[in-house]
Amino acid sequence: MTSAALSAPAKRRLGARSSLRRNRRWALITSYVFLVIFAIFFLIPPYYMIVTAFKSDAEVAHMATNPWIIADGITLDQFRILLTQTDFLTFFKNTVIVTLCVVAITMVVSVLAAFSLGRMKFWGSSVLATGIFLTYLVPDTLLFIPLFQIVKAVGLLNSYWGMVLVYPTLTVPFCTWIMIGYFQSIPKELDEAALIDGASHMQMLTKIFIPVALPGIIAAMIFAFTVSWAAFVYPMAFLYSADQQVLTVGTVTSLIRADVYKWGMLMAGALLAAAPPLVIYAFLMDYYIAGLTAGATKG
Amino acid sequence: MAEVALRNVVKRFDEVEAVRSINLDIPDNEFVVLVGPSGCGKSTTLRMIAGLEEVTAGDIYIGGEIVNDLPPKDRDIAMVFQNYALYPHMTAFENMSFGLKLRRFPKDEIKRRVDNAARILDIAELLDRKPKALSGGQRQRVAMGRAIVRNPKVFLFDEPLSNLDAKLRVQMRTEIKRVHQMVKTTTVYVTHDQVEAMTLADRVVVMNGGAIEQIASPHDLYHNPKTRFVAGFIGSPAMNFIRCHMEQNGAGLRARISDKISLPVPASLTARYQPHSGKALILGLRPEHLTEPRRSDRDQNCEFDITLDVVEPMGMETMVYFTVDGQEICGRVDPGSAKGPGEVMRLHANMNHMHLIDPQTDAVL
Numbered sequence: 117m118t119s120a121a122l123s124a125p126a127k128r129r130l131g132a133r134s135s136l137r138r139n140r141r142w143a144l145i146t147s148y149v150f151l152v153i154f155a156i157f158f159l160i161p162p163y164y165m166i167v168t169a170f171k172s173d174a175e176v177a178h179m180a181t182n183p184w185i186i187a188d189g190i191t192l193d194q195f196r197i198l199l200t201q202t203d204f205l206t207f208f209k210n211t212v213i214v215t216l217c218v219v220a221i222t223m224v225v226s227v228l229a230a231f232s233l234g235r236m237k238f239w240g241s242s243v244l245a246t247g248i249f250l251t252y253l254v255p256d257t258l259l260f261i262p263l264f265q266i267v268k269a270v271g272l273l274n275s276y277w278g279m280v281l282v283y284p285t286l287t288v289p290f291c292t293w294i295m296i297g298y299f300q301s302i303p304k305e306l307d308e309a310a311l312i313d314g315a316s317h318m319q320m321l322t323k324i325f326i327p328v329a330l331p332g333i334i335a336a337m338i339f340a341f342t343v344s345w346a347a348f349v350y351p352m353a354f355l356y357s358a359d360q361q362v363l364t365v366g367t368v369t370s371l372i373r374a375d376v377y378k379w380g381m382l383m384a385g386a387l388l389a390a391a392p393p394l395v396i397y398a399f400l401m402d403y404y405i406a407g408l409t410a411g412a413t414k415g
Numbered sequence: 416m417a418e419v420a421l422r423n424v425v426k427r428f429d430e431v432e433a434v435r436s437i438n439l440d441i442p443d444n445e446f447v448v449l450v451g452p453s454g455c456g457k458s459t460t461l462r463m464i465a466g467l468e469e470v471t472a473g474d475i476y477i478g479g480e481i482v483n484d485l486p487p488k489d490r491d492i493a494m495v496f497q498n499y500a501l502y503p504h505m506t507a508f509e510n511m512s513f514g515l516k517l518r519r520f521p522k523d524e525i526k527r528r529v530d531n532a533a534r535i536l537d538i539a540e541l542l543d544r545k546p547k548a549l550s551g552g553q554r555q556r557v558a559m560g561r562a563i564v565r566n567p568k569v570f571l572f573d574e575p576l577s578n579l580d581a582k583l584r585v586q587m588r589t590e591i592k593r594v595h596q597m598v599k600t601t602t603v604y605v606t607h608d609q610v611e612a613m614t615l616a617d618r619v620v621v622m623n624g625g626a627i628e629q630i631a632s633p634h635d636l637y638h639n640p641k642t643r644f645v646a647g648f649i650g651s652p653a654m655n656f657i658r659c660h661m662e663q664n665g666a667g668l669r670a671r672i673s674d675k676i677s678l679p680v681p682a683s684l685t686a687r688y689q690p691h692s693g694k695a696l697i698l699g700l701r702p703e704h705l706t707e708p709r710r711s712d713r714d715q716n717c718e719f720d721i722t723l724d725v726v727e728p729m730g731m732e733t734m735v736y737f738t739v740d741g742q743e744i745c746g747r748v749d750p751g752s753a754k755g756p757g758e759v760m761r762l763h764a765n766m767n768h769m770h771l772i773d774p775q776t777d778a779v780l
Binding site for chain 2: 303305306308309310312314315319324327328
């Protein structure tokens with residue numbers, strides 16, 4: 117046995133290890149490159165929005181200035197005018213009312229629906245569950261025409277309460293679907309233990325399932341919040357007076373007059389409108405991610 | 416405290432009969448273990464007693480009362496599950512007190528009971544922890560605590576040790592036995608592990624294919640199995656089943672297992688097996704009764720030479736495997752006397768512990 121015979125496989129092993137490391141480095145570099153491109157691509161519009169919101173009308177209109185920086189100093193004029201001379205605060209208040217009501221209605225309906233469909237096996241429960249999801253697949257751009265008839269029939273045309281009625285048609289199916297999956301991932305021994313401990317179905321839901329499924333419920337809540345905060349088609353179709361309008365449509369319709377775009381105020385309005393979801397996401401992000409990846413791994 | 420009785424209990428899932436008309440009487444405070452291979456209906460039986468499965472036919476009595484239509488919470492039972500089924504968002508204390516809280520027990524009574532159970536189970540310092548922060552064994556203790564605090568008529572255990580590693584399983588087994596001695600309560604325990612069954616039970620119920628094969632004390636089950644299934648299921652390694660021909664040998668009998676080997680039936684058993692003379696039967700002999708020739712009073716006629724196929728040293732003893740007439744047979748010999756594979760070894764069959772099985776009915780004769 118010579119030393120050369122010994123070192124050959126050792127060298128090969130060393131080579132394999134270094135190529136593994138090189139492989140990993142390439143994978144990392146590639147991911148960083150694409151992540152940075154992705155981040156830049158998606159952060160440009162918000163950045164543009166923020167920069168423009170703090171510019172004066174004169175600077176926005178001036179063709180010679182660099183649109184990416186604030187050259188003439190930061191001004192809060194856009195916000196002041198937006199909040200004092202337009203209906204922005206009304207839109208904001210309406211949106212908050214609509215969103216809170218929609219989130220509340222959605223959570224009550226879909227938690228109860230998901231619990232019964234996911235845990236209390238009964239005849240037709242799986243067909244019903246699929247049926248609920250199918251209703252989510254019909255786009256709102258198609259649904260608003262028949263819904264118009266319904267909203268008109270119940271006398272809620274041009275009232276933000278009409279939105280409280282129609283938004284759940286978008287939020288309930290999806291939230292129910294998310295939570296059915298979440299409830300089903302909870303081991304059945306847990307409800308059996310609760311049954312033996314003496315819990316009724318309602319107690320089982322409130323004392324065991326809701327706390328255990330909280331990440332899923334928060335994920336569903338964020339979804340319902342986002343949908344109703346950012347909905348555009350329904351308010352566009354069903355609301356037409358300013359005192360009933362919500363943020364999305366209100367900002368656009370009141371700040372674009374014919375071909376005059378009040379860019380500064382539009383951006384200031386967009387910034388204020390985007391703030392609540394941003395704050396909520398920042399606080400609930402961990403829950404949201406936990407909810408979306410539920411069941412991926414055990415425990 | 417109560418007795419449990421099952422009368423002609425049947426459970427059918429659609430077309431499949433999971434439990435076939437079983438009868439079982441469990442007196443007050445007895446520890447009964449239902450044991451059998453997976454799918455034998457033992458868990459279903461337990462779940463029917465718990466009220467988690469409906470009974471298709473027959474009656475279940477707890478404390479002399481038919482409970483067929485009572486929901487689980489009104490049966491006054493407590494159950495420990497295989498995967499613990501602890502509420503993940505509650506601390507150990509809250510887990511244990513949940514049932515009492517739902518039954519509106521006063522706060523100080525709840526505290527007294529939980530503390531008492533925690534003392535019995537040695538988990539007093541873990542009461543503030545959530546299940547996530549507990550080890551498997553600790554979780555199972557909390558699950559047992561949840562059962563104990565309720566002070567139920569019947570404890571039900573559904574394979575409670577299957578999720579634990581081997582060492583912890585042995586520890587918890589002793590723990591369960593100790594708890595049962597301290598908290599005397601009628602207990603029904605389901606397991607597929609025959610060692611658990613033998614060590615824990617006052618009486619063992621061996622189930623197979625939805626029916627009860629035999630109900631007996633562990634000792635009885637081991638020494639007097641009623642069927643081939645029980646004989647093969649209880650004991651590890653399993654009993655050897657060897658085809659044999661019962662031959663008349665003067666006044667005595669001999670079990671011929673091959674051209675060369677024929678073992679004499681002890682005089683004490685001759686009368687019992689006499690009617691089966693001349694028949695092809697199955698000789699049941701446990702590995703521990705196939706040893707190297709040991710005692711001075713051994714019967715030379717029961718010795719024979721074989722060639723070893725496989726040798727498994729276990730430390731305390733050595734398992735030897737050999738083939739007779741195409742049938743693999745296992746013996747259990749002293750490590751000092753074991754030979755290597757391929758070598759010839761002399762073995763002694765202790766025929767006083769023999770069983771004879773009718774291959775047609777699988778009944779032990």
